[in-house]
Amino acid sequence: MEKKRPLEDEDIIENKKLNSNTTSNREVSTVLVKNLPKSSNQNKVKKFFQDCGDIRYVDVLDDLKKLSRLARVEFESHDAALTALTKTSKKVGNNEIEVSLLENCTLWATNFPPTYTIKDIKALLKSVGLLAISVRFPSLRYNANRRFAYIDVPSNEDLQKAVDLLEGKEFEGYNLVMKKSNPSEKTRRTDAATIERREIFIRNLDPQFLNKTTLKKAFEKFGDIEYINIPTFVEGARNCCAFISYITKDAAIKALEANKTEMNGRVISITLADKKAYLERQEVKKILSSKNKDKLSAIISLFPLTDKISRDQIRALLLEKAGISDEDIMHIYCVSDYVCSLVILKNTKLQAKCIMAMDGINFQNKTLRCGTVFDLKNSHKSESRVDVPNVIKKRRSPTSFDNHINSISQNEDNKIYTKPTQMASRPVMSNDDFRNLFLKK
Template sequence: MGQPMAEELQNVRTSMASILLLSEQQWIDWTEDENIPTELIPVIYKESVKYFPSVTLWKRYTEYLVQRFDEGDIDHKAVLEELATGAYLTSYRIPNSHLVWNIYRDFIARGLEDPEKKDDSISQLKLLYQARLGVPHSTLSETFSDYSTFITTYDNANYETELVKANKIYSAALKTLEVRDTWEISIKENDSLENYAAYIQWELSQPKKYQESKLVMALYERVLEKYPTSFAAIWDDYILYMSLMGVSTTEVLDLLRRATRACPKSGDLWGHKIRLLQILRDSPEDIDYVKESVDNIGFFKKPENYKEWKKVEIPWLHFLRRHFTDSSDEKRLEEFVLEAEVAFTRAISQGKDDTDFELEKFLISEWTLLEDKDQARTIWNRVSKYHGDLAEFWIQWAHWEKAHGDYQGVVDVFTKALTRNNIDWVERVLQEFTDYENAHGTFYSIQQALALCRGRLKYYQAQRQTVYDDSNKRAYEEFKPVEVIESRPLKTQKMDVDQPTELTVNIESTVSTTTPFNNAPKPRDREHNTVIVSNIHNISKEDLQKFFAECGEILEITINNGIATIEFKTDEGRLAALTKHLKDINGTQITVHSGQSTTLWVTNFPPSETEASLRKLFSDFGSVLSIRFPSLKFNTHRRFCYVQFASAEEALQAQQALNGKSLTSSSDQKSFDLVVKISDPSQKKERTGAVYEDRELFVKGIDFEKVTEAKLRELFEPFGPIERIKLPLSKTNERKGRLHDGYSFIVVKDAEAASRAVTALNGMEFEKRTIHVSIAAKNTNKPISKVVAAGNDDTPADSESIKARTVEVSNLADTINDTQVSDLFAKYGTVKRVVLRPEAGTASVEFTQVQDAGKAALALDGHELGGQALRVVSRGETKSSTMFVPRTTMRRAPLRKRRI
């Protein structure tokens, strides 16, 4: 490479290193560049470990220093200081810290060969070994063995004393290391971000007396070696942890210099940097320069990045105001006034969706500290135009007026709030208003306030009865359920694998059994009566039950991923629970948010999807608290579920991303377009269709050989238009040459026509047989579901052969469908058919090969599916009932005759 090009490359690298975090490989390439001037190499090495202090780079740097020492270019003291620094900074990197420490030790050990330095070197090495034995690292046992050899060689007279002392140190470190062995193995096998995050979380969850802050910080360094520029949140967590542990501001600031180079688009990191520079007022890095650096990053100027920009702007404005109040620097005050105006203008135009209105509140507090209350009120008024639908906004404004204004100012705020028709939690505003009036008002003003509040409350209650989300309503109205095969009831007699079961009809179906509306129990409303409680570490379900008991009747409390959902019987209970936000339980401050709009209604997914697969799909968008499937006891073809997130924002993001997404069934490769909607029980529609509208007739007793569809149509048409006629025909009856199975379903235009047909035709003689006509029952019988997976040749099979290749499954969750059962058992052989009985929690699985049934029974007995351990046995192992009732002795229900 020519000299000009080499210089240009050097300038580019220098420029990049000043604003961005170079990778480990980029530093290695730089130090290995033969065109780099010799005098710059140590500088580049030093910069590399300053901004990317990995074990690899420290090892290269220390080896380079030792080489330079051997060549006579560096003195002993300078090398020793750098080696000590490297060994210290990397000492808690469990897997490979020995690579640097060994170089440090060996360099000191050179003094053992010099009679003048030998005694000092022995003393230094003793202290070095003893310190190292107290640090958990992968070669701890070798270190102890090396120390034993060292003492034997250089201080054998005190061997026992030294080793006893060393063993005590070593044992404690070994115990610490062994506790982390599982985690270290896991990281070695898979150094994913998730594994590192779990490891760090485990470290932080340990009791304080067992926590090793240096190991935690080393873990952060290790994950940053792997993911240096990918996730700003890692840097942010690391910085806050160091601050919490009392690490010096200078060290934290050094980390921040690396962080802002790695993730220059993170407002959190730049904000930390400005705050820490204010603490170190003698820092050579000027705060103005930091703000100028941020202003030069185009990312922060884009409207969609308002929230990140806000995180930098707030500490910058705080610095300007604080600098003025501390030093009376008028120039800083002028800067603050101009910057505050610019910031507020941007907040109005780009921050309307920021429901925390953090920047606006900060500006109000700053103007209040500068004793300009008029300017603060101006901001309150302007913000009310776009955040006036938030109850929290009005309450905070009222509290500000209480502290900095007068009685009338507070009343004016509440009065203005009550002119709004869309406050998200108006009850809280009304309660605050009446509480304030009761404490500070006159009898007349209190009465006026109560009347105003009562009127507004009635208005909001009326609105809630009639207004709901239009878009969600349209989605429910437009959605057409997938067409499914109607499930059939299980016959009580022995099942013929080739003969279909008959649909039993309630002979009394024509008698009205309508329950009066007022006597019907109020349906459960999880979506509207639930709150979500976070930050519940060390808080049990019993603690939550006791704490929220006064709010109202609690139906259910569930805890998942450190977050609790509490369902109340009424909406009033939910509203009362929301007042517990930021209250303490057992010394821990909890957060309470409404559970509304956090639950998704999901349908039209492949039947093979399980809770685990759906959780994986939805977890990309946030914390999934629960997935609820419906019971299949009364309909084996129900295929939907409810997915609850920790926040409404996460649920909306998932809904927008996944609604309409195409999923492929693992069993038959069919494609399904996923339907995902925000769950709203108020929009649940009554079931529709002929059977639910009482216009489907069930006719039995029909002659197998004489009656055709045309004859039935001719018989029933006088009572009203016929939509369709169904005459089922089984394989068995087809082989016998029959026209049908002797019964029929007939759908007529309306319920009146159906009723007329029942009255006229039930019990009459038709083609020399008495037919029975009734309104078809709404599937009140116990359903089964039969899925045929393979080998269905519809030929009679030997019952013993079927029994030998069939397994019986029990303790099956009633949310598991037949496809999921088939997919599970198909791993052990070809499944011919699955018969599911969800009401009994059982299923029969028939294989094509006898040996496959045996393998499945052995492998899956005790297997967990749907949260329950399956009981799986070969049908040959099941005990048959010894009770047998001959068919001729069975009592038959008398046939109800039609009165003439």
């Protein structure tokens, strides 16, 4: 499997010890803190090191013997990490801490079972007597098929031990790849142009005149072209599209000037290439914009989900919690804009079954919502709403019953809540109370 490094690690500096104050590369800006008191947490560690420089992230965990705690502190720059080293031998509580640069301690792992989570990766290392300080999965926002992880361990010796004991071992039918992470051996990502916003997407092209020579002639005036990609289109298609990647982002931005201009007798549309597969994005748009309840009756939404949750993990979760079979799941879409996943099921009955089984369960330390597409859209709208207007406005003076109703939150799916009133402290009214209230003359 080809290694693809995150773009944030592209600018690897050659000298890790000098002139590295501008780099944000975690390989040279992270420290390991040992022998912290057992009461230490992220906030306490961050406060202790805040005078060293800007902090990007803090991980705190018990050591293997659970006698003290470790912390991984990632700074914005190498200089900040060097400043943090001056804290070594200082006392935190009754403990004298040790601070060192976390260098050459990162593993690169891939080909582990698709359903593996961060917890599973940590358990994998623990099974051979090693501690995983940090496990980082790639974002699946732009490519749902990526499957690898970066794992920080306390020392280079632990790193070598992990490679010796785990490389090539079989887990659930997959031969694990476990190697030392080496930024200098990175390979260029095939989707780099899209991620760096150097690629444009052109629509409404006439297939009769569509070829790379024609496109190059028309668009090279905006800047040097890296490559041109023309997707295969169905014979007889009337509208076609193409992707053009430039060497620089500025050239791609300049090419947007040609949007809504005419080419071969057609008004073309030009946008920066989307970071998600075009066809899949179009299907997701159709689902989210549809108002046909029948068409949406076999689709469920799962939210909130981070963009590091894979389709395989979602599938495994459905099989375990909802008790459905693999054949019942027709397709899974990961929708980063809504921080969710849309699952197309075999029939309507399965939708109800999944919602009843999945709504409100705990998944990776978060409460997972499961509902219809309408539930998802309503939730998304309510979360983006800053001020919620009064739902019911009455001309007459409010009665005690009105106050009580206003104190009750509306449908949880919509997440719209009115301000609590003094009546909210009263006991909740039963069905008989409501019946007597309405029937009272």
